Amino acid sequence: MRSVIVLYRLNNCGFTNEACAALASALRLNPSNLRELALTKNRSLGSNGVISLSTVLRDPQCKLEKLSLCECGITEDCCADLASALRSNPSHLRHLDLSDNSLKDTGVKLLSDGLKSLHSLEILWLWGCRYTEEGATALASALKSIIEHLRGLDLSNNRVGHSLTLLSEVIQDPRCKLESLQLYLCSLTVEGCAALASALKSNPSHLRAMDLSDNNVGDSAVNQLSAVLENPRCKLESLWLRGFGITDEGCAALASALKSNPGHLRQLILHNNNIGQSVRKLFTDMRDDPHYILHHVQI
Template sequence: MADTQTSRDEDFSPGCSLSDCGVTDKDCAALTSVLRSNPSNLRQLDLSSEKLGDSGVKLISAVLEDPQCKLDTLGLFDCGVTDEGCAALTSALRSNPSHLRELNLSKNKIGKSVSLLSDVLQDPHCKLERLWLSNCGVTDEGCAALTSALRSNPSHLRELNLFGNKIGKSVNLLSDVLQDPHCKLEILWLWDCGVTDEGCAALASALRSNPSHLRELNLAGNKIGNSVNLLSDVLKDPHCKLEKLCLNDCGITDEGCAALTSALRSNPSHLRVLSLSENKIGKSVNLLSDVLQDPHCKLERLQLNRCEITDEGCAALTSALRSNPSHLRGLDLSGNKIGDSLSLLSAVLEDPHCKLEILWLNDCGVTDEGCAVLASALRSNPSHLTELDLIVNNLGQSGVKLLSDLKDDPNNKLETLYY
């Protein structure tokens, strides 16, 4: 997943994106001069991947502290911001805290300044809803300051991204925020944060006591395989509203997958996206298939990249999709050697009730023969699949031609093709 920030707002407020445009300090000075002369119109500014450094951020901060400034979205991903620049930014936000809704500071070395940012968050006038701090060098100390601020002002923040910060020991503190009934956090990313079984237990306990707000939880890259049972208890709760769950590379085994699928069978109607990639759960795909064939299941995206799925598991999966074909929109089976089962998967695709839009079969052992079966299915049901990934497969000239002809067919909806 790319760690860049795009606004989820669906309005048409004025915005300016200069991401990765080679903006210099001189350019930034000219830009901020314009913004100071007319600060009330611009709502969104994205300067991600520009090497603004602290000098550029200080110029931006001068705009933000103007009471006429109405900026609600600011992207500073990978801008070379340090503690000095972050101090200027937070000072500006303290003097004018009520407009900014979305702030992306990911991939800047500002870990020591998280306490200053926390001062902004605990201001009752602060309306920040989305905060991205991935790969910022946030420590347990910084996380403690952050969670303390959220406890004192828990009702505004909707999205928090701490991806790539080693704060596993502080997940207990974050869990205290989640169990606050006033907490409105909907999206939480703790990907590769060093979360352990103990931290996962605290997190699960918090979600059991306050299950109704969190919509998306990302715990990828944390070795919490033994604690999936605890998370499964959360999913069983009828009040749980979790829609997206990412458990990539979490050390989940067949036992953990069994607990997870049991929970989804008892409460199948909320989860829309499930990612179990890079876990050794090939033998448990049959259990997951039982979930998929439940008519109440609303799963729209399923990621099973490099899960050691065999032809037998693929057969169970496709059987389930044939019995309940209308919900799944995206399926990732990359890195599983299922080339011999492509005819079964093709039978799903040619079903007129199938609504699959995205299919990833990267490195699946697909040959020209399998490609022909796949192309035939898509010709018979051309209206849904828009993206197909067949990179790193054994495709010859005949397979490539079949796919190219398919993409060029005006009756087919295939827009993106990788091979």
């Protein structure tokens, strides 16, 4: 008999922790066919609900591949249980989204202990989880253990700050094949962006999309990133630098990089920067020039 693949998508359904406990109890009866569990925007689910779900994840018969718990009212209180469950049964999970929950540094550090075991993880979203450099440092350490399969990483709207230097060491690893990196509104520094650019110079051929918006770092960081763009091995297709503190000087470096390597970047987002009309025209001319594939420009 053919097995049935079960996908539970119960987003924004008003789930409470009591309802989640009942769901977990039902899932424990037959966990082997469950592949996706999406409970996003169930704000009353809370940490107790996640603790109930952790009993399902811990079951050796559970083969869950995608778990989405974005905006579920989760705090650091459940992270030890979740990490323990991930360590107990690490072989199947490929996509984990815990975004927009108040995990803070304590929760992210606890969770990182469980992430180290997830060698099949491809997508990790932890945006808006209220952690700082302390949590991001623990996370970077965990990512070193699982970088080989990771393809998408979103840490946006957290105060990552100087810990980007440690994350850059992960990206520089030749095993890293990250395709999407989202770090908007992360309190990035010039030094961190320089480390990121250095990492991408040494391992440039996999990343396709990067968002560093709303980090007011300025032209020096853009100059570093431009050196990545002009690398013929660079395959970046989408670059978001909204609100990055760029002036005409930084834009000139970007334009020069694209002229020397025009065949990869398709989307460039530069609005909310201090850019003059002449430079704006330079990029719109590139958009209309068939020599480039820059089809989408926002300035």
